[in-house]
Amino acid sequence: MDRMSVTEEFAGIQLPGHLHTPESLRYAQDFQFKEGDVVIVTYPKSGTTWMQEILTLIYSQGDPEIATTVPNWERTPWLEHIYFKDLLKEGEGPRIITTHLPSEVLAPALQDTKAKVIYIARNPKDVAVSYYYFHKMAKFLPEVGSFPEFLQLFLEGKVHYGSWFDHVKGWHRQKKNLDFFYITYEDLQKDLRRSIKKVCGFLGCPMYTEEVDKVEQHCRFSVMSQNAMVNYTLIPREILNHDQSKFMRKGIVGDWKEHMNHEQSEAFDEIFREKMSDCDLKFVWSLD
Numbered sequence: 001m002d003r004m005s006v007t008e009e010f011a012g013i014q015l016p017g018h019l020h021t022p023e024s025l026r027y028a029q030d031f032q033f034k035e036g037d038v039v040i041v042t043y044p045k046s047g048t049t050w051m052q053e054i055l056t057l058i059y060s061q062g063d064p065e066i067a068t069t070v071p072n073w074e075r076t077p078w079l080e081h082i083y084f085k086d087l088l089k090e091g092e093g094p095r096i097i098t099t100h101l102p103s104e105v106l107a108p109a110l111q112d113t114k115a116k117v118i119y120i121a122r123n124p125k126d127v128a129v130s131y132y133y134f135h136k137m138a139k140f141l142p143e144v145g146s147f148p149e150f151l152q153l154f155l156e157g158k159v160h161y162g163s164w165f166d167h168v169k170g171w172h173r174q175k176k177n178l179d180f181f182y183i184t185y186e187d188l189q190k191d192l193r194r195s196i197k198k199v200c201g202f203l204g205c206p207m208y209t210e211e212v213d214k215v216e217q218h219c220r221f222s223v224m225s226q227n228a229m230v231n232y233t234l235i236p237r238e239i240l241n242h243d244q245s246k247f248m249r250k251g252i253v254g255d256w257k258e259h260m261n262h263e264q265s266e267a268f269d270e271i272f273r274e275k276m277s278d279c280d281l282k283f284v285w286s287l288d
């Protein structure tokens with residue numbers, strides 16, 4: 001498998017060389033967005049796949065045909081990945097593009113266009129847990145030690161894709177400069193139907209009640225975790241080892257409580273308060 005242990009350095013962050021090259025990253029930075037493009041932006045493990053599925057189903061008016069026959073990386077490709085050029089299709093609907101890149105790299109190009117940006121954030125304690133398990137299964141990410149060791153690296157921003165804090169704050173700062181819609185993983189969890197309707201409103205895609213019913217039905221965790229087009233079971237185990245962890249792992253809010261003790265959680269809160277002191281975003285840590 002290609003470049004499994006290669007790390008690319010770009011814009012001050014590290015990225016897996018299996019998916020990124022200097023050329024693919026330059027291509028992403030110079031990409032010409034256009035009116036009608038819809039760009040899903042996330043820090044890893046924040047609900048990217050969920051939003052890819054929601055958008056696919058909104059644009060198919062709830063018809064699951066595409067969602068159940070075309071892998072998500074083909075219908076909503078990653079801008080910075082090696083395969084992007086080959087996968088991006090000029091079809092009838094909008095181009096749905098996914099990215100984990102930081103705002104410093106993409107916001108300048110996006111500001112000049114009328115592309116729509118959907119940013120999904122997730123509370124960082126759950127991101128850290130989900131990311132830890134993803135490291136266990138993804139052979140293109142560095143080997144991780146224990147969860148406390150990983151947590152330390154995560155809080156210091158020394159993991160692939162960089163600091164969660166910088167990513168969220170950087171993109172949120174761009175909200176006035178872009179056609180920007182911000183939503184959280186926890187919003188999707190609390191009220192999926194309402195969230196779908198809000199996304200429809202942002203996209204200017206009115207839907208009939210029965211269509212919203214279908215989108216909601218197909219975007220449930222229980223359905224998506226069985227859909228091979230989104231649960232990553234199509235990827236060979238040399239790249240993603242599903243014996244280590246599932247991609248659709250738990251899909252809940254507050255799993256961090258099973259992984260962090262009181263001291264770790266307090267230390268996390270302290271760093272969160274300090275790093276987010278210049279940002280008014282609020283996060284939901286549990287749905288209890």
Ligand code: A3P
Pocket residue numbers: 042043044045046047048049050126129130131133219220221222224247248249250251252255
């Ligand atoms: P967990 O590891 O906590 O289960 P991303 O797509 O950004 O990589 O995020 C993956 C996370 O989103 C995983 O979290 C996955 O289970 C969760 N997820 C994906 N689809 C979901 C859905 N329909 N409902 C709830 N969680 C979902």
